[in-house]
Amino acid sequence: MLFRSLVDFIVTLQCPDKSGIVHAMTTAVLESRGNIIENQQFTDPTTLDFVMRTRFETPTPLAEVKEIFAKGLDQFKPTLNFRPYANKKRVLVLVTKESHCLRDLLYLQELGELPIEIPAVISNHGDLQALTESHGIKFIEQSGKNKTEAEKELRDFIKSEGIDLIVLARYMQILSQEFCQEFAGKIINIHHSFLPGFKGAKPYHQAHERGVKIIGATAHFVTDDLDEGPIIDQDVAHVTHAATPEDLIATGRDIERRVLARAVKDFAEDRIFIVGHKTVVFRN
Secondary structure, eight states: OOOOOOEEEEEEEEEEOOTTHHHHHHHHHHHTTOEEEEEEEEEOTTTOEEEEEEEEEESSOHHHHHHHHHHHHGGGOOEEEEEETTOOEEEEEEEOSOOHHHHHHHHHHHHTSSOEEEEEEEESSSTTHHHHHHTTOEEEEOTTOOHHHHHHHHHHHHHHHTOOEEEESSOOSOOOHHHHHHTTTSEEEEESSOTTSSOSSOHHHHHHHHTOSEEEEEEEEOOSSTTOSOEEEEEEEEOOTTOOHHHHHHHHHHHHHHHHHHHHHHHHTTOEEEETTEEEEOOO
């Protein structure tokens, strides 16, 4: 008798809430001869959107698994996505001059704690070339190019390299409306404030002028409305009246790198769902 080895899959589902979805999903796993390893679900009480993330192992080939799920769940008209758990998301990182977020992403990837592949880092300056190349990753500099030229190069690279996610790791350029719309739900930015407060430029200076007692950072999806995209993750730190803008910036760097790394990991593990203008993020 020939035995097929087990393959670990993640399937995500999103659709309007309706009775019977969980039963249909678990039945599809059973009919695929699967065993559920992890399962999470949520219904948004405002939009009544239902989202579900299921990780399971099965000896059944992916094409057959997809047929079984499509047949069993067709009545709910869901958005279904499948990924072999071992397949890593391909991530393009965009940077300017600040190194702390990029440095953390590269370090966590090397440790194996961030399940992604980074085929290249692209920047509008050359400051982070040595850091990038010291990790064996290609560095592409775009200094001197206008927005149209730079975004065309980005599009070409994204399509040729099969990029799943674009990360703005303190990339101090504003992407065009067309670019943001084309890659909606696939661009994550780290903003150095606790949104929705202190949007735009120099948020730490804005915070200092208001005498805040906490500062924060926000990882969010990018839309064509600056710093208004669905929020994925946030964190804060307490500060005192004695803190200068430079003190806030220094404290904020640590928050920024941690928040961005968590958001990238959540995306890489298919844990994020966009529901209206918000996100649902499943964590262990």
